[in-house]
Amino acid sequence: MKSRLLVLHRPSSSAALRLAPPRPLSVPQSPRLRHQLHSQSSIARPRQIPSPSVPSPRPRHLSSMNHAVEEAKRAAAKIAVANHYPENARWVGIGSGTTIVYVVEAITALGVNTANTRFIPTGYQSRQVILSAGLTPVEFDALPTGTVLDVAFDGADEVDEDLNCIKGGGACLFQEKLVAMQAKEFICVADSRKLQTRLLSNWKYIPIEVAPIAAFRVQRRLIELGSINPAIRMNTDLKQGPLKTDQAFLLIDAPFKPLLTKADVDNGQDGSGKDGVWEVSALSEKIKEITGVLEVGIFSGMTGPEAAVAGGLGGQRPVAAYFGMPDGSVSVRKAP
Numbered sequence: 001m002k003s004r005l006l007v008l009h010r011p012s013s014s015a016a017l018r019l020a021p022p023r024p025l026s027v028p029q030s031p032r033l034r035h036q037l038h039s040q041s042s043i044a045r046p047r048q049i050p051s052p053s054v055p056s057p058r059p060r061h062l063s064s065m066n067h068a069v070e071e072a073k074r075a076a077a078k079i080a081v082a083n084h085y086p087e088n089a090r091w092v093g094i095g096s097g098t099t100i101v102y103v104v105e106a107i108t109a110l111g112v113n114t115a116n117t118r119f120i121p122t123g124y125q126s127r128q129v130i131l132s133a134g135l136t137p138v139e140f141d142a143l144p145t146g147t148v149l150d151v152a153f154d155g156a157d158e159v160d161e162d163l164n165c166i167k168g169g170g171a172c173l174f175q176e177k178l179v180a181m182q183a184k185e186f187i188c189v190a191d192s193r194k195l196q197t198r199l200l201s202n203w204k205y206i207p208i209e210v211a212p213i214a215a216f217r218v219q220r221r222l223i224e225l226g227s228i229n230p231a232i233r234m235n236t237d238l239k240q241g242p243l244k245t246d247q248a249f250l251l252i253d254a255p256f257k258p259l260l261t262k263a264d265v266d267n268g269q270d271g272s273g274k275d276g277v278w279e280v281s282a283l284s285e286k287i288k289e290i291t292g293v294l295e296v297g298i299f300s301g302m303t304g305p306e307a308a309v310a311g312g313l314g315g316q317r318p319v320a321a322y323f324g325m326p327d328g329s330v331s332v333r334k335a336p
């Protein structure tokens, strides 16, 4: 199942800038302190649409690093759209986050006629991105019965060698999974910080969307499964309390040990949860079983084409993931 990494585009001049790790984490030591401490970490952060024209107050080296990251996302989006945006597209899923902005930018830059194309958002921010680009959104629950999306594009917080993803760092995951699973194929676009061998290598927690009334119960169960200090995500402004998703649910950010890949298990490692060591899909299924969990931010299992062969829809694993690299090139991992 292990994917190959291909470099698709390499520029002649190298930007030679290292990308900063994504969203540094500060995981609280005590579950009792979780609300307060999480509010001070970068975990609690409403998303902003990047606006390269807005002057940055940051030191120059930081702003050039950020610029390099944004350009890496843009480069990956451009190639992903060029390779996967269908001719005469009718239904296109649009994910959430900062990278998806460049996907929409790349779609509009194609210059194709979108009069008959409907774009399915995965939340409030996603809908705003679609509208700002002059495209037409249609809510997921307004799709005609039986509609299959031609393609769904989205970002990710981390992608492993099998193309399993962690998503939800920007507080969207449930609608993203709905949309990905309604599409013929899901295409992931990211920058090199997200490209890892195993999930939970650089990105340290799994976002889980939960019913508010069940949050503490779910938190306890996550600890039993081996999560180290799972924390309810707070708004940046503490006075606003826990962050609410588009469904008015809460998010629990659950750190675990790095997740085993299929190859790890094939090589004899135990991913059944012993000592808190899990294989990706095993953990995802276990978390999904907890009463009170709406959805888990692990996208694993079948791809769209695999689901079609199995007789239906339901692929949540991308068929390809595009990564903008620090040197300006774009690498792609494709599902075998």
Ligand SMILES: O=C[C@H](O)[C@H](O)[C@H](O)COP(=O)(O)O
Pocket (backbone or CB within 6 Å): 095, 096, 097, 098, 099, 100, 154, 155, 156, 157, 166, 167, 168, 169, 170, 171, 172, 173, 176
């Ligand atoms: O919750 C947000 C989504 O899952 C995003 O797709 C993910 O967090 C990646 O976001 P970004 O493109 O901003 O890195």
